[in-house]
Amino acid sequence: MPWPLLPLLLLLLLLAASGAQTTRPCFPGCQCEVETFGLFDSFSLTRVDCSGLGPHIVPVPIPLDTAHLDLSSNRLETVNESVLAGPGYTTLSGLDLSHNLLTSLSPTAFSRLRYLESLDLSHNGLAALPAESFTSSPLSDVNLSHNRLREVSVSAFATHSQGRALHLDLSHNLLHRLLPHSSQAGRPAPTIQSLNLAWNRLRAVPDLRGLPLRYLSLDGNPLAAIGPGTFEGLAGLTHLSLGSLQGLPRLAPHGFHELQGLQVLDLSSNPRLQWAGPEVFSGLGSLQELDLSGTGLVPLPEKLLVHLPALQSISVGQGVQCRRLVREGTYPRQPGFTPKVALHCIDTQELGARGSNTL
Numbered sequence: 076m077p078w079p080l081l082p083l084l085l086l087l088l089l090l091a092a093s094g095a096q097t098t099r100p101c102f103p104g105c106q107c108e109v110e111t112f113g114l115f116d117s118f119s120l121t122r123v124d125c126s127g128l129g130p131h132i133v134p135v136p137i138p139l140d141t142a143h144l145d146l147s148s149n150r151l152e153t154v155n156e157s158v159l160a161g162p163g164y165t166t167l168s169g170l171d172l173s174h175n176l177l178t179s180l181s182p183t184a185f186s187r188l189r190y191l192e193s194l195d196l197s198h199n200g201l202a203a204l205p206a207e208s209f210t211s212s213p214l215s216d217v218n219l220s221h222n223r224l225r226e227v228s229v230s231a232f233a234t235h236s237q238g239r240a241l242h243l244d245l246s247h248n249l250l251h252r253l254l255p256h257s258s259q260a261g262r263p264a265p266t267i268q269s270l271n272l273a274w275n276r277l278r279a280v281p282d283l284r285g286l287p288l289r290y291l292s293l294d295g296n297p298l299a300a301i302g303p304g305t306f307e308g309l310a311g312l313t314h315l316s317l318g319s320l321q322g323l324p325r326l327a328p329h330g331f332h333e334l335q336g337l338q339v340l341d342l343s344s345n346p347r348l349q350w351a352g353p354e355v356f357s358g359l360g361s362l363q364e365l366d367l368s369g370t371g372l373v374p375l376p377e378k379l380l381v382h383l384p385a386l387q388s389i390s391v392g393q394g395v396q397c398r399r400l401v402r403e404g405t406y407p408r409q410p411g412f413t414p415k416v417a418l419h420c421i422d423t424q425e426l427g428a429r430g431s432n433t434l
């Protein structure tokens with residue numbers, strides 16, 4: 076064996092020896108599970124599960140090497156820094172507070188959790204977020220879905236640790252407004268990379284300029300119109316989901332013009348969506364996948380492909396998939412020859428009885 080492969084082999088051995096699980100003594104009612112990694116079990120992480128025990132469980136003492144603490148389903152009404160304090164808390168990287176009765180957060184509740192990366196606050200009754208709740212932790216995942224948030228400021232997610240991508244789930248709230256980041260707060264814009272705003276009360280696409288967004292879902296919102304300038308400053312967005320929009324959404328020509336980096340666009344389940352011409356999709360030079368199933372946008376207009384040079388496939392509903400087909404013509408190519416492109420649609424559900432139509 077060539078010697079450079081040796082370190083790789085060792086690494087593989089180390090990985091193969093990972094993931095052994097044992098339980099250990101724990102606070103009464105909780106379960107402590109130790110996961111060891113490494114050839115000689117040289118690293119260990121403890122997961123502490125104190126879910127479903129009731130509000131008396133906090134503050135709960137946890138082992139020093141606790142990586143993840145589950146406090147879900149405990150009917151907790153408040154959390155503050157004295158609830159989340161003690162040895163072991165400082166190094167916690169994951170905290171689950173979902174399915175409680177939290178209606179508000181103390182601004183300093185998480186201030187001691189200097190290594191917290193993942194925070195689940197879903198399924199609570201939170202109506203507002205204090206401005207500085209998350210500044211002390213290097214968060215990469217925050218789940219605030221299924222709460223009662225009506226208005227949220229993007230600045231609430233600005234942390235001191237820059238550079239880490241944040242995945243933020245704000246779906247299933249009552250949001251009618253998302254306040255843009257104000258640089259007056261003295262902190263750089265939060266590094267939100269994916270943002271789930273599905274099933275809220277947003278009537279317009281919020282101003283998300285300055286965020287390094289790649290994934291955005293606005294499914295199920297009562298968006299009124301998408302027109303020029305709607306997605307200003309979001310050239311880095313690669314995935315956009317606008318499914319099941321409530322109300323009567325209108326797509327105006329050039330509405331997606333700013334989204335030069337967009338690769339996937341989902342407009343499915345919008346039966347009342349109407350065509351306003353193929354220019355609706357102008358500017359989407361990187362778009363590869365388009366989902367139009369369950370929309371009023373079929374049949375597809377002939378000029379569609381002119382505006383979507385990178386398009387690979389379109390879903391048009393009921394398992395019908397259209398793929399880009401390039402007819403190269405004869406070789407050698409004539410100077411100035413442009414290959415003919417067309418959409419070829421097949422029914423993926425009825426593979427036997429394949430209907431085919433070409434634009």
Ligand SMILES: *[C@@H]1O[C@H](CO)[C@@H](O)[C@H](O)[C@H]1NC(C)=O
Pocket residue numbers: 153154155156157158
């Ligand atoms: C923190 O919350 C607990 C209940 O969850 C409460 O008993 C305690 O008084 C609170 N502490 C402070 C400093 O507010």
Ligand SMILES: *[C@@H]1O[C@H](CO)[C@@H](O)[C@H](O)[C@H]1NC(C)=O
Pocket residue numbers: 173197198218219220221244
């Ligand atoms: C957030 O929590 C909800 C409900 O518990 C869950 O369905 C959803 O997948 C979570 N989101 C993320 C991004 O993990």
